[in-house]
């Protein structure tokens with residue numbers, strides 16, 4: 435028998451990684467392998483975390499940081515802190531209330547949540563549950579533009595305030611760990627928001643990758659069409675090359691997310707924090723640059739902001755917390771990271787996010 439979801443935070447959960455053993459004990463092997471797997475040899479998965487460890491803080495003393503805070507504004511919306519919840523598929527694999535529990539936890543900490551296209555709860559129902567800032571919707575482009583637009587219209591109608599179009603996984607990664615574990619979606623867990631959408635018959639050609647999968651993958655022109663047909667700001671997620679970052683702004687994107695999909699798609703891509711400085715320099719303030727991948731400490735958030743990120747998103751840490759302790763866990767995970775960020779800011783002499791810069795790191 436697996437232990438039940440916790441209804442109080444254990445005393446030994448003092449950092450977000452402390453949730454991992456509690457989550458492991460509550461998830462079956464199938465859900466666990468889906469959550470933890472990276473692509474191929476998991477070099478990028480590991481490096482996302484290691485790269486933060488390689489970067490050292492400088493540390494400053496005796497500076498006046500009274501009245502400090504972690505507030506920011508994005509697209510006209512105020513946020514209490516820059517720690518957002520990344521889109522993660524299939525929350526009901528991890529907790530019976532799925533995305534509803536996540537939204538409740540995010541609301542308690544006034545955190546921004548980005549709902550995945552592959553959510554296991556209708557996007558309208560998750561929006562209705564949100565008690566914090568309005569949510570953002572992550573869009574996987576569908577083979578037919580009309581299907582993508584129908585998701586966009588539903589997100590607009592339910593009050594989502596931005597679209598995050600993920601472009602780095604047109605072919606799902608070679609996730610060997612997941613293959614070895616024989617992952618399958620259990621009955622009752624599905625991408626319910628895609629249920630009414632028709633899928634075209636697959637094109638059969640010489641190569642499954644080039645003819646079938648990439649044959650229906652989006653191109654820059656498709657993203658541009660979405661941008662011109664929605665009033666919502668659009669962020670492009672999965673950017674690692676400075677050229678792509680600039681192109682995103684050229685076609686009218688409002689922002690980008692520097693991401694390698696948590697090391698799940700193409701192994702040996704760089705750690706996101708290593709890719710960030712060049713991208714931030716290339717886009718030169720044209721719009722917000724978010725980053726995700728490997729954030730496990732408030733000091734990681736600080737380092738990302740110091741190297742040019744406007745805000746960050748976390749993936750696995752809040753899912754571990756969700757699996758362990760539901761909405762309470764998600765809220766506690768966010769609070770832990772925010773408090774660590776505040777400590778790091780205070781001990782670096784930064785009272786506001788805008789005070790954080792490269793000179794606060796020992797590069």
Ligand SMILES: Cc1cc2nc3c(=O)[nH]c(=O)nc-3n(C[C@H](O)[C@H](O)[C@H](O)COP(=O)(O)O)c2cc1C
Pocket residue numbers: 468469470482520521522523550551552572600671693694695696697698726727728729747748749750751
């Ligand atoms: C189990 C799992 C499912 C994910 N599903 C999605 C998804 O549906 N859409 C998406 O854009 N990214 C997805 N991601 C990637 C996350 O949005 C994010 O980029 C990544 O988890 C950040 O790395 P971290 O887990 O180290 O924080 C998923 C990640 C994980 C671990």
